Amino acid sequence: MMRRLIIHIGMGKTGSSSIQKSMRVSNDKLQAKGFLYLGLMFENLNIPINYSWHRVDGWSNFISLNKSQANSELAHTLQYLDDHLDDSIHTLIWSNEALFDRPSDVISALKSISSRYQIIVVGYLRRPDKWISSAYLQWGLKDKSYIGPIKTFSEWVSDKPYTVSPKLDAWSALSERVYFYNFDDIEDVSIHFIKCILELDVSAIKPVRENDTPPPAAMALFSYYNSFFNEKNSPNRVEQLLQKTGCYESSPSSADFNELIPSQEDITVYLNQCSDELVRINKYLINNNQNELNMDEVTHKDLHITQSDINRMLFKIIVELNSEIETLKLKNK
Template sequence: MVEGGQTCDRRLVIHAGLGKSGSSAIQKYLRDSAGDLRCADACYLGMYLERGDPLSGAFASADDLQRALSDDPAIEDRLVALLTQRIQGRPGIKTFIWSHIGLAVSAPLMARVIARLTPICKTEVVLYFRHQASWLVSAYLQWGVKHKANTGPIRSFSEWLPEARSRGADYRQVIESWREAIAPQDLHVRSYDLAADVVTDFLTTMGLPIPPASDRSNWHYQTPDAAVLTLYRLYQGQNDAEAPPGVLQRALAASGVEKKRYREVDPASTLPAGLEWTNFVERFEADNAALARDFGLILNAPSRGPAQDPQHAAPAVVIPALLDMIIAMERRIAALEKRLKAPDESIS
């Protein structure tokens, strides 16, 4: 079949997620490897079809597309129009790749979009799944804590679990909905747990060139360290609305804290207290009596021991991260001050 001079031997590959199953690694590779993809007559359309010339009706961000999937009554027409323009606008490309985790739970909508795109391309869909327990923990830390997707206080893990269904937690329902949306041979259900490297697995599944062995170096996003997650909890816990990580994430990245790993340090005082303190003081009585007798040096025993730790101290795990942020900011401020002073010094 022919439309606009293009035959339907062209294909659209939709990487629909799930999120927290290697999607960031796949997206990063696709963003960074335009040259390798072009050699295979392939191109990456982005997360929200943003890669290419600006188009009318385009989405402003991946979050904008995520909202539109559920809130925009014209979303079907909008997606068909954008995808048609992207595909027909690149006559030398045979494989187009689109990756957005919100598509995992949008099979009925995408079935209609895919059907309308049939005259210009065939479509294949790739889904990745990991064990439910590890997926739910990772998903909670992402959407329950770091990018708080609910209003009100941060919810506990058990309180958040019912929300996981909207992210694809019911694997059977996700798979069956896609089996109804697309031909079985065009649906690729993959195990994240069995993939030594999810990027290589994705490329192999899609028949695209494979990068050199990476020993998981393609992994783009890892669950933040406990110290960093505690900072997110403290920050997001003050927001009653849905709260993207925004400013805090930029500060963590700029200060080198975001991907650092911290060791646990007990900040509790190791100084003696109570009877231990009394016994410690008494150890010096004989020596001090001799000092008084021999040299007239009179030393008075302290009347009380060191101050005790507060009962509700701030979570100690965040302190090293905060110190790193403060030091990083101090260095940046010092560098700026030096640059500001440089003209005056050159004049003198």
């Protein structure tokens, strides 16, 4: 029996974290049904082969290798699994949104094991206005992924073109079983992946949401915190504090945020730059029986918030921290 290898490749900001968490928390149930979730970089495996990139954050290790070596190690891992897995495992699942932009880093390995596996590639396409806004909030403000002062949307987006169709072409050349879906047509991407890709019942494999965009006040605090750093900066320290104090649970009423976030004019300018690419994407979707990306109305999410709302949230955090300090003082008396 030829096993299936389902490779979920993103694109980024299309619910990949939710799919991955859904697979991770239901791993035992998946295995009972013949599915093995490999993780982001095969970190879920317990096998004698242990390459440096077999870890949840192993993508940077993988792409730092000579491409020939990286592909050899990837092919070797998949060959080993095919040779040693129990016959009850009929489908392997690999999910990593970083794959979408870098097909050339893995294509050689995947082609070399195509005689062993029925390779199925799955991706989701998001309209550019929603994609670029979500990407900026994530990597421009929350998880500062660049060196230098905090950037406005216009500054950050200047080298972020919406280049999707070349990746579609590259992935489509790998296999006849390459499927891209219109993300904006799907209510819950985890449910879609479980029901339509794995063909399982969501009552057995529970879909989970992960990495939703925080409310505007929390995003404002991320931007203020990151403004202290000239270097790249992880959101972990602040995120834990905001979650712990309930700042993720509800959004204060918003009015004026600040000048960092994109305006409707910014989004419209970006969309105009994407017009040719949109034609190519919609042609692909139509040819594959998907609804085209509906761009009749420009989407602009209002993220503005008043300074008083931000101050209110900051005060809530201060009160919480003060309470913890007072508790520690009592314990140490």
